[in-house]
Amino acid sequence: MIEVLIGLLVPVLIVGAMIFIFVRRGLQMRELCEHGVETTGQIVEKRVVKAGKSTSKQWKIVYRYTDSAGATHSHTSVVSIEAYQNHEEGGPIQVVYSAKRPVISAPKYLVDQARKALGK
Numbered sequence: 001m002i003e004v005l006i007g008l009l010v011p012v013l014i015v016g017a018m019i020f021i022f023v024r025r026g027l028q029m030r031e032l033c034e035h036g037v038e039t040t041g042q043i044v045e046k047r048v049v050k051a052g053k054s055t056s057k058q059w060k061i062v063y064r065y066t067d068s069a070g071a072t073h074s075h076t077s078v079v080s081i082e083a084y085q086n087h088e089e090g091g092p093i094q095v096v097y098s099a100k101r102p103v104i105s106a107p108k109y110l111v112d113q114a115r116k117a118l119g120k
Contacts, residue, residue, distance in 0.1 A: 028104045029114040036096035036111055041065030043093050044074065046084060059084035065095045067102035075105045083109060 045062040059081050064074045087093055094108035 028098075029106065029111065030118070031098050031100065031104060032096050032106055032111045033115045033118055035099045037068065037099050037102075038108060039065050039067070039095050039097065040092050041095040041105075043087050043089050043091050046087070046089055048084075061087060061093065061107070063093050063095060063107075065097060065105060067097055068099075069102070071102060073097070073103050073105065077107055077110070079107060079110070083107065 041063040042065070043061055043063050047060050047062075049058045049060060050056075051058070058078050060076055061079050061084065062074060062076045064072060066072050095105050096108050096111040097103075097105040
């Protein structure tokens with residue numbers, strides 16, 4: 001009986017965690033659209049992540065930026081292959097961070113896409 005409960009509980013927890021992550025990032029993008037401050041960051045690292053034996057890949061860019069208070073933040077963002085190819089390590093990247101919570105940020109092109117989708 002316990003094995004059955006665990007077998008049912010684990011997938012529910014995994015799906016719940018995935019939903020939480022997607023909703024949280026959606027709310028963060030909305031905050032960036034409404035309270036975003038544009039700045040230029042620097043790309044610290046680029047990496048391609050392959051999921052197991054799958055052929056699908058994720059292109060990630062790690063960037064660092066400084067907010068208006070002078071605090072430095074870094075963030076890893078999954079980007080399109082075009083954005084990945086158009087940026088070099090050590091080079092600049094346009095970033096939008098939240099004026100309310102500067103630790104929240106995204107590449108500007110992703111915020112522009114969210115603004116367009118939200119009609120802002």
